[in-house]
Amino acid sequence: MPLGIDRTHFYAEKVKKQEKDIRTKEERIAQLETENAMLYLKLAQLHGTVQSVRQENSSLSDHVESEQTFRKDVSDKASVLQRELETIRSDLQSVQSIAVDIPEQFERYTSQANKVMQRHRQVFQSQSSNMTSLQSQVTSMELALQEITERHAKEKKRRQELHNILMELRGNIRVHCRIRPLMEFDCGNEDQGSLGKSGTRSEVVVHFVDDENVCCRTAKHNKVFEFERVFGPTETQNGVFDEVQPMLTSLLDGYNICIMAYGQTGSGKTHTMLGSHKNEDYNPSRDPHRDEGVIPRAARELFRLISEKQSGTHKVEVSVLEIYNNDIRDLLSNDPSIKHDINTSADGSVSVPTLASKQVDTVYDVMCLVQHGLRTRRESATMVHEHSSRSHLVVTLTVISQAPSFFSKSSSGSSQDLDSPRSPNSPRSSTKNIKEYFNYLPSNLKVMQRDLRGRSLSASSAPNLGSLSNTWSGSDQSAASGAPGMGAVIRTKLQLVDLAGSECVGMSGVKGAALREASNINKSLSALADVLGALAEHRSHVPYRNTRLTHLLQDSIGGDAKLLVLLCVSPAHRYITESLQCLGFGTRARQVQRGPTKRRLPSSAEKVETSSVRPRSASTNVGPSFIPKPT
Numbered sequence: 268m269p270l271g272i273d274r275t276h277f278y279a280e281k282v283k284k285q286e287k288d289i290r291t292k293e294e295r296i297a298q299l300e301t302e303n304a305m306l307y308l309k310l311a312q313l314h315g316t317v318q319s320v321r322q323e324n325s326s327l328s329d330h331v332e333s334e335q336t337f338r339k340d341v342s343d344k345a346s347v348l349q350r351e352l353e354t355i356r357s358d359l360q361s362v363q364s365i366a367v368d369i370p371e372q373f374e375r376y377t378s379q380a381n382k383v384m385q386r387h388r389q390v391f392q393s394q395s396s397n398m399t400s401l402q403s404q405v406t407s408m409e410l411a412l413q414e415i416t417e418r419h420a421k422e423k424k425r426r427q428e429l430h431n432i433l434m435e436l437r438g439n440i441r442v443h444c445r446i447r448p449l450m451e452f453d454c455g456n457e458d459q460g461s462l463g464k465s466g467t468r469s470e471v472v473v474h475f476v477d478d479e480n481v482c483c484r485t486a487k488h489n490k491v492f493e494f495e496r497v498f499g500p501t502e503t504q505n506g507v508f509d510e511v512q513p514m515l516t517s518l519l520d521g522y523n524i525c526i527m528a529y530g531q532t533g534s535g536k537t538h539t540m541l542g543s544h545k546n547e548d549y550n551p552s553r554d555p556h557r558d559e560g561v562i563p564r565a566a567r568e569l570f571r572l573i574s575e576k577q578s579g580t581h582k583v584e585v586s587v588l589e590i591y592n593n594d595i596r597d598l599l600s601n602d603p604s605i606k607h608d609i610n611t612s613a614d615g616s617v618s619v620p621t622l623a624s625k626q627v628d629t630v631y632d633v634m635c636l637v638q639h640g641l642r643t644r645r646e647s648a649t650m651v652h653e654h655s656s657r658s659h660l661v662v663t664l665t666v667i668s669q670a671p672s673f674f675s676k677s678s679s680g681s682s683q684d685l686d687s688p689r690s691p692n693s694p695r696s697s698t699k700n701i702k703e704y705f706n707y708l709p710s711n712l713k714v715m716q717r718d719l720r721g722r723s724l725s726a727s728s729a730p731n732l733g734s735l736s737n738t739w740s741g742s743d744q745s746a747a748s749g750a751p752g753m754g755a756v757i758r759t760k761l762q763l764v765d766l767a768g769s770e771c772v773g774m775s776g777v778k779g780a781a782l783r784e785a786s787n788i789n790k791s792l793s794a795l796a797d798v799l800g801a802l803a804e805h806r807s808h809v810p811y812r813n814t815r816l817t818h819l820l821q822d823s824i825g826g827d828a829k830l831l832v833l834l835c836v837s838p839a840h841r842y843i844t845e846s847l848q849c850l851g852f853g854t855r856a857r858q859v860q861r862g863p864t865k866r867r868l869p870s871s872a873e874k875v876e877t878s879s880v881r882p883r884s885a886s887t888n889v890g891p892s893f894i895p896k897p898t
């Protein structure tokens with residue numbers, strides 16, 4: 268402390284100064300604190316900045332990293348592309364080298380193709396010209412073939428006609444064969460001696476070859492049989508009848524006709540002759556039925572033919588009989604158990620005088636009588652089928668026709684029969700008579716022409732039409748008949764026979780009375796075969812009288828009737844023995860030559876009575892009640 272200065276003052280001054288210092292320092296401190304705060308603030312700001320920079324950095328480094336990856340990828344791809352580029356470049360180089368050859372090759376190929384095309388064009392041209400000539404050849408060959416086919420058909424028809432004429436002139440028996448379809452009962456059964464396996468369908472061994480041939484083929488047999496007509500399993504009843512129909516015209520021309528169905532049991536005889544067993548198809552019916560057989564169809568055709576004739580000149584009588592156990596039983600009689608005898612007249616014609624016959628006017632009447640007879644006919648179930656006929660059924664339609672008087676002895680005085688060879692010098696009838704003749708019997712024309720053709724073949728003489736008017740003038744009938752404008756009476760018969768079936772007794776399984784039936788059936792059928800054998804071999808003795816069947820059919824088989832045998836065969840292996848036997852029977856029948864079939868001559872004994880029912884015999888047996896009244 269300086270001397271002379273008051274101490275207090277000094278100190279006061281010092282304190283003041285220190286306080287000032289302190290204040291200054293405090294201010295400084297405050298200032299510094301403010302600055303410090305500012306700095307803290309700044310630092311915080313800087314921290315934030317650093318943080319964001321850091322984040323930016325990290326995202327930038329991510330970026331960089333992905334950039335690097337991308338770059339790497341790009342460089343990889345670039346290197347791959349580079350390599351591909353190089354390959355392409357090398358390919359391009361090779362393509363370029365090939366491309367240089369292409370136009371050359373193209374030209375070469377084009378010229379080659381042109382050459383080939385030219386060659387082909389030439390070949391095509393030559394072929395098309397060949398084709399045109401071939402086509403014209405084919406056309407002409409087709410025409411020729413058509414012509415040949417037509418000629419063949421005509422020739423076949425002509426051959427058939429000539430064959431028929433020849434058969435007729437020789438008096439041959441016509442034989443048709445029908446193969447039925449395979450049926451349920453054709454199933455084999457070893458117990459019954461079947462050739463097939465038990466319970467299996469029998470094998471088809473009988474084959475339809477064509478219209479004229481049938482063939483039996485098995486391991487043991489291979490045989491073809493020829494007949495006038497062969498019908499296959501699909502043939503209709505109508506088709507079968509179509510071949511029968513022409514014979515019926517002959518019936519009104521004065522010929523006797525016999526149509527018989529032959530075959531083993533179950534082969535379709537009744538089906539063919541009457542119709543199907545199903546639905547009672549052979550019930551009387553006024554209208555034609557699809558399944559009806561030869562008998563109703565023949566009756567229908569007969570009445571149709573009669574309807575074309577002058578009314579009142581024809582009448583028809585029906586008789587129905589069966590031959591059962593070698594006895595004749597009248598199925599129209601009130602007592603069918605009565606046995607009947609057969610009469611043979613001097614001219615060889617056969618009849619059963621005690622048989623009832625009934626006049627009929629329609630097919631319905633005929634079928635009513637036939638059905639009446641069928642109810643009495645012996646039929647029973649055998650092991651072959653349930654409706655086996657145990658008797659031979661014979662339905663006879665007798666046509667009694669009265670010719671107009673111009674057929675009786677004509678003014679020319681000739682009484683020549685058509686069946687005797689005509690002399691070219693025989694007297695000619697008037698043109699009027701010929702005209703009348705053809706007006707009366709237009710259907711005769713065909714038969715006449717056929718006869719004349721046949722005659723001109725055999726007698727090689729020119730046909731004399733003038734003598735035709737005397738066809739039916741066998742005797743002086745005009746006066747005998749008494750009917751003005753009406754002449755002599757002619758009786759012709761149409762015999763329709765449904766034979767009982769030949770059968771192997773073992774297979775049909777019959778015993779006792781049925782065995783007797785079967786053996787009688789077989790006996791009569793073998794007698795029939797014997798008769799045919801004797802006729803075919805022209806033996807002096809023909810054993811007609813061995814059975815009632817052969818005796819009854821004597822004048823049809825050995826006489827002058829037109830005879831048609833309808834063979835019925837099963838196609839099944841099971842019945843091969845019976846089928847071969849049946850076809851053999853047919854072949855034998857065809858070999859029979861009986862001489863020309865003859866026309867019936869008018870008989871002076873009767874005249875046609877069209878108004879009343881006049882049974883020819885045994886009239887008491889048949890009453891009008893047989894024909895049911897129309898419903």
Ligand SMILES: Nc1ncnc2c1ncn2[C@@H]1O[C@H](COP(=O)(O)OP(=O)(O)OP(=O)(O)O)[C@@H](O)[C@H]1O
Pocket residue numbers: 446447448450500530531532533534535536537538539543544545652654655656657766767768769835
């Ligand atoms: N062509 C055919 N079409 C269809 N069915 C047929 C034919 N032929 C025969 N049948 C049938 O075969 C079975 C036997 O025929 P059918 O009775 O006619 O023989 P069958 O020869 O008369 O026999 P049987 O001699 O024993 O009386 C019947 O059921 C019949 O309907």
